[in-house]
Amino acid sequence: MLADLSVSLWRGGKDGRYETYSVPQRASQTVLDVVTFVQRHIDPTLSYRFACRVGVCGSCAMTVNGRPRWTCRTHVAKVAGSGHLEIGPLENLPVIKDLATDMQAFFEKWQKAQGVFAPTKTRHDEIEQIRPDSAARRLVDAAIECINCGVCYAACDTVRWNQDYFGPAALTRAWTLVNDERDAGGTARLQAVAAAGGCHSCHSHQSCQELCPQSLNPTAAIAGLKRRTTAAYLKGEIKA
Amino acid sequence: MHRGSALWIAAMVHRLSGLALAIFLPLHFLALGLAIDGEAKLESFLRWTDQPLVKFAESGLVFLLTVHLLGGLRVLVIENLDWRDGQKQLATLAAAISAIIAFIFLARVF
């Protein structure tokens, strides 16, 4: 029999506190299993988010022993070395209650960075032929699998220090669109990511790249945006 | 904790060394400006800097300058060249090179 886990969960809003629970350990247990156990068997007032519980939806991200992670894909055995877990809501986002955060700012910045596809064709036009091995498409494919989990945003110190900063996810999505041949966003999108709080605020700490559960590389995507915007600026296509 | 990662530390060292150099620079300019009234004042200042403690601080400055330069190169490479692997090792190497250069400076002045 494995010893019980000591699990501290954040309860309340911004001015809440950690409360500790005792949770039985099981083989192959995930952190999400632990949180779910508390809510179902100890305290039904615990608030938290999850959906797919198999690592494809991005809903269950939380701060686990100081690091933002997908709780459904984090084995307890991997992180609770000392038999203790501390689980809190994602950082850099307002806490609604307990382990659930308000992701509105995250998505608003997505819009500000123009991380939205701008179509050029209608259903009546011929389908665009995109070669998957073209240089541009390779860049898109390397950055497209973002599921908006918020781990990068929570990990980023520049987000923490600079309220205006769009953050890694929004900028990475903008980058995929900049490289998408079908997209008509053009210089307007470059202007958007060159705004205050845009790509130039990134200091290449690379916490995003290190922690992204999808192995994306926002640092590289943002560096790409820096190059494109600088070129556009020097050519007079966008303003300061 | 991702905050302890080599690249995060590299960025932090870059920032802190920059701040330190920014504070140092006006003092450096004032010291050199002593030569305005002829070499005597500059000479007595230079002799003041012969003290071991000052030499130690100077080697610290050499470290800060070198590490800031190398950290800046890190940023310029990431932002302007293709992505490369092995960045953590390069960051650690940069810190080591800076320390060695500062140490050589210190060794020479004693």
Place this chain on the structure above:
Amino acid sequence: MTMRLYVWQRATAALMVPLVLVHIAVIFYATRKGMTAADILSRTHGSIMWASYYGLFVSAASIHASIGVRNVLTEWSPLTDRRAGSFAVVFGLLLAALGARAVFAVVLS
């Protein structure tokens, strides 16, 4: 950071890479045992080369350091972006003035 500040920051950084490397060599040379102020000044006096080199260095450093300081202030201090910018401009001008004076001191006085 705006586009303009970013470009100036990175451009002065790139410019200063070779300038700093030369400066480190100068530091090592100038701190050899027995070097006096007279030794140093006799080498810099009336030198167009040193005036140009350090004049360029001071200009680049003033721009680069002030933008850097602005970034740190906007992220780590409670100052507004505008106040941080004003402080940075003043700081940059101070560096440029003191730096120009220092270059003058070693080359011309």
